Amino acid sequence: MPIGVIVNGLSVAIGGMIGALVGGKLKQEFKDNLNLVFGICSMSMGISSIVLMENMPAVVFAVIIGTALGLWIHLGERINRGAGWMEQGVAKWFPSKKSNMEKQEFTATLVTVIVLFCASGTGIYGSIISGMTGDHSILMAKSILDLFTALIFACSLGMVVSVIAIPQMVIFLILFFCAGIIYPMCTPAMIADFKACGGFIMLATGFRMVKLRMFPIADMIPGMILVMPASWLWVNYILPLVS
Secondary structure (H helix, E strand, O other): OOHHHHHHHHHHHHHHHHHHHHHHHOOHHHHHHHHHHHHHHHHHHHHHHHOOOOOHHHHHHHHHHHHHHHHHOOHHHHHHHHHHHHHHHHHOOOOOOOOOOOHHHHHHHHHHHHHHHHOOHHHHHHHHHHHHHOOOHHHHHHHHHHHHHHHHHHHHHOOHHHHOHHHHHHHHHHHHHHHHHHHHHOOHHHHHHHHHHHHHHHHHHHHHHOOOOOOOHHHHOHHHHHHHHHHHHHHHHHHHHHO
């Protein structure tokens, strides 16, 4: 039973609904300061994952080539369009809460939240562990952070934040049910490198959340697909040649 995935999805949906309803009652300074805290939490989670890295060349290769691939296929732009369609669909049923945000800033923030909820290394790894071992603790911990993160972002973005729970649950459920196939093929080093790659994305997401640097986090996602094969190839073929 994918309890962790369900709880994580509900935390985003509920947090988004609460934020959309009470957003107008919270002071902008309060929301901005709390958003900075969420940003540093994302950075901290990213750093804690990066330090687990076993094969740095493989991870760096996956991040760079994966980002280049994402830029080449315009993955970020596609996700931007998807975010726009998502917002338009929700706007038909609920009034938009863009406040004073420009359309470009609104879309950029929405993409940041989508990647934060749907493509974090913690969420992906937690879904695989949950499906393989029945340990839901990783997703439960992520759910607590996601609940309040969704609440604060929904204060500015509106009810559209709740809808992110749908693609998040689809992705995590696929990983949950495929865990029996994926996990047995992975070595501890491959898993550590996978988490480290996710850590890079979480760190970049934190920079976007505090609006310090707008990293192309959506375009970085393919790196998480490449990192495990890259780690395996490095350990089994390249490292013996250079040792």
